[in-house]
Amino acid sequence: MPVQSAIFFETVQEIYERVFSDLRPNLSLPRVHVEFHPFTSLSSKIRLVQGELTVRISDLLKDAPAPVQEGLAYILLSKLFRQTPPRPMAEVYRRYLMRQDVCRRAEHARRQRGVKRLIHPAGRHFHLEEIFHDLNAQYFSGKLEMPLLGWSLRPSRTILGHYDSSHHAIAISRLLDQPGVPHCVVAYVLYHEMLHIKHPVDRSGSKRRVHTRDFQAEEKLFAHYAEAKAFLKTGPR
Ligand SMILES: [Zn+2]
Missing domain, CATH: 3.30.2010.10 (Metalloproteases ("zincins"), catalytic domain)
Structure with a gap:
């Protein structure tokens, strides 16, 4: 019988809880809610309202490895606290964004999702x-x-x-x-x-x-x- 592995990976939510405690050890931990959202770009958003931390991450990052999620957590939480994110962590995230396959997926999503809204070329005075x-x-x-x-x-x-x-x-x-x-x-x-x-x-x-x-x-x-x-x-x- 195979031995059950005792290794459990942190969920993305747990990563945010850990990074929050790291940056603000004296603050009580808010409820953390992480969701992946089909943005047109790789943008992500964070807000802290009434003891609830809501993080909306581009779904293009759903399969990103844990150190990348951690890097983004440092970037977003640092932004929330109006401070500079620790450089090595932020670097991991930035380097991931520069990966060719990630760029390609982002470009693809932009094409698929971004709807270009324009007014008809026949204008009032010029066509x-x-x-x-x-x-x-x-x-x-x-x-x-x-x-x-x-x-x-x-x-x-x-x-x-x-x-x-x-x-x-x-x-x-x-x-x-x-x-x-x-x-x-x-x-x-x-x-x-x-x-x-x-x-x-x-x-x-x-x-x-x-x-x-x-x-x-x-x-x-x-x-x-x-x-x-x-x-x-x-x-x-
Ligand atoms: Zn130009």
Whole structure:
């Protein structure tokens, strides 16, 4: 007959209880409630309300090994107590996030779960799809694949355009869809985002290069570059 193993592993809840006692030995232990939640990212949340500690961890971390759970527990509880987490523990967690399979799972979840919400490309004054087709023909030999394209829900003044590679989506700030904005300005902002499709982010080396030299050189090929830039300097009102 096999001998029953006497080794029991700590549950994630017990890890949080232990780390809590480690960081705050004088506080009485709250009730700890841990749940795994299908967030769109690897984010996790913690709160302490009326003696109950609630931790919501990305379900992508469900199978993470115990030292990784411990690392996250130190990070989240340190955040709760407004202190810096102990470096070695936090490192274990951060290194796990950089693992290729973990990154891939996270990317996959982002695609599957993140719903891109945009306003239809036919705006009140500008039709983004039409502008896209014109730019595609003029600057990209018609070779760019049509992304999910639309106006942003909020009329952002700081982010006029955004390309989201995981959804292959371009959002243009709704702020630009108004009569006082020249056509070439909308076209320029869209052109810039289209260049992001053509020039994927360069991850070689330690820095992420977004606007590479090639990117910038190509941006200047835009026919109304100076005019659009000048308008954006003062910005739409
Ligand atoms: Zn850019």
